[in-house]
Amino acid sequence: MAATDAAPLSPRELARFAWGQLTSMRTALALLFALAVAAIPGSLGPNVLPQRPNNPVLVREWIANHPQFGPLFDRVGLFDVYASPWFASIYLLLLVSMVGCLVPRIGVYFRAVRAMPAGVPRRIDRLEEHASGTSTLTTTEAIDAGEKWLLARRYRVRRQGNELSGEIGYLRELGNLIFHVSIFGVLAGVAVSTLFGFKGSVIVTEGSAFSNVLSQYDDFTAGGAFSGDLTPFTLWVDKFDVSFERGNVQHGAARVFLVHGRVADATSTPQQTTVEVNHPVIEDGTMVNLIGHGYAPVVTVTDAAGHVAYSGPVTFLPQDGNFTSLGVIKAPDARPQRLAFDAVFVPSQSSQAGVGPVSTFPDLDNPMLWGTVYSGPPKAETGTPENVYSLDKTGLTQVMDGAAPASFRLAPGASYALPDGSTLRFDSVKRWVKLQVSSTPGLPITFGSIAVAVLGLMLSLFVKPRRVFARISDADGAGLRVETGGLDRAASRTGLAETVLGLAAALGTTDAVGVRQDEGSPAASASSRVAGTDDEETA
């Protein structure tokens, strides 16, 4: 710190300096770049760096497998990059920088729109492109003609004595401002969706229904400002049509997912409806999407006393593309011992000899239910909810068949008898669908803003602002001396020379010669003009 050399900045000066730096284009560029780079860690896929919102299980495994880095990565937010403080800090800085850049520009723009075009510069021949010649008209005639020529080309014109200036392309900056302001609209929509919306999901087996009340959801998250009012409706899932590709090309790929159902709101009678992947059911702002499916073997457990301890479908969760599925059949009411079955369901059991539960196709070609058995003394009902997909083995012992664990392999209709006389019957298979129910109230704001943003963007990229100037002075004896010039305010436009010469011609010259003012050598400017006219007109 060379504190002795210069007076230290006062806090006010420092703040002003920091603000100036933050709102500079260089900083904006650096922040844009930082945003692009910061988005990368979360995009590498679940195999490299899983993200908690998408793959919570894989994140847990990752941390367990990397005891050194896992907790560290977790602490710095690498498993939820897009919600991490450092990612947020980049886009928040970017937005602040944008506001700082935008607010003064909005003021400047509205002053410029109200103001007349700038006056003619003292030295027209210093402009990017200029021309001069002599005119046979009178000054008034020439200025009139020039003004008419500019107005016909939709220039805004300022006329001052023997001088004329014109400006066109005000919409460019307007589009630019609209685009950047719309970004805030997009974010406002996202904020509304996040605060007032909700999202939940539920698994519904064929033949049953979902009513939109909180207790029916398997999982549910809502924004902080969510009112808690769920649109009352009921959706019956009567039948789920599925088909998979049986040809050689893309064998096993999904071809049809179609829910046949009925839907009714609080007052109406049920109406036939369908739910498909791209065709959700929408009930008064609440959307029901089909987002997954699987199998639910229907089983009957009869205990040693001959009483039915459980009967019905059990949801199994698919583990691979061919729907090898895991599930647990629980019969806590079986007596004298409660029973549980740790099971694997396979829709198309491999016919290969000696293989275990392996599915070769996602459809029900050769369904098979495999499993092992647990039993234990009855447990007191506590009312505590338990995971229906995993088996808590406390208080249970594995049922043995001699030295090996008792196990079963059942086709539909078959039964398995336990050593104590209780049975498990595999009755049939139903399908289940996973429905997502959500409300995203900010969506119209978001997409409306994007539409406006794209329009603004197009104006800001395609409108080409230009300024032109003309001055008429007395030439010695031979009529009037006409000088015209122009400059483009967007660096990608061509045809300025034509405009400058055109204006000169409108002012009555026949001998005007154009000159281009370039930073480079005259030769370079000449050849660039050739390239410009030769290769340009793409836009």
Added chain:
Amino acid sequence: MTGLAYYSSLAMVTSVVVYLLAFAAHGAEWAAARRVDAAGAPETGAPDAADARVASFGRVGLALTTVAVALHVGGVVLRGLAAGRAPWGNMYEFVTTTLAIVGVGYLAAALSGRLRWLGLPVTWLLLMGQGLAVTVLYVAVSPLVPALHSVWFVIHIIAAATSGAMFNVGGLASVLYLVKTRAERRGTPRGYLARLPEPVALDRIAYRVTAFAFPLWTFTIAAGSIWAEFAWGRYWGWDPKETWSLVTWVVYAAYLHARATQGWKGRKAAWLGVLGVVAFWWNFVGINLLVAGLHSYAGI
């Protein structure tokens, strides 16, 4: 393979061969131009004859490119007819469609006398892309998975293909800009490089094409987002494909800003333009093949 699919593949493979010939012709054009400019015309005499040779190689290249693009477009159309749907349902189809747009766009400009100097790089791009498509990415015609049964399948992907095609052309112009400015810093460019437009014009072409593609790319992402809302029940989920389309967007946004910023315009901005194309291709090839995500439904 049924008739239409067979003829589609035949047209695609033939187009690769013809692109190779066109690329060779433009290579010969470049080599001939190098000799003309290096030798110093007056001593060797007959500069007009040598110049004419350069020009005739160029014309042969353009003629061959025309044939190849016709075959290529025919292949894409037949593929769509064979599948009975828009021909962009998997990587093979997306690459061939995107490159067909590049080919048609370049030809439209070149046949009216503009952008001819892009002949060598464009035929290189088409040769490489089509070559990879027919050898590595090829898959037989098949129906779509239910996730793609949507009107957005047509809108979202044609917008992606068109903006992708333009990003590629803009990227080529940016590369040429970088090569030419580098050559100029080391002395007077010769041969093919001398025949390229001035750096200012190269930069302008790159900018114009990109400026046209950028709003379309914005629309592509928005259309994909609307589709995602209907198909997956969320409009944005930081899926790898979504994230990389945003990264690509941000890089191009940086490019557009950089071109207007002192200290960034010129070579640094051109590098950003190249980086944008790299991000686009990574999003397409890398994310589809290496990273598991919601967009990987079609194998390749």
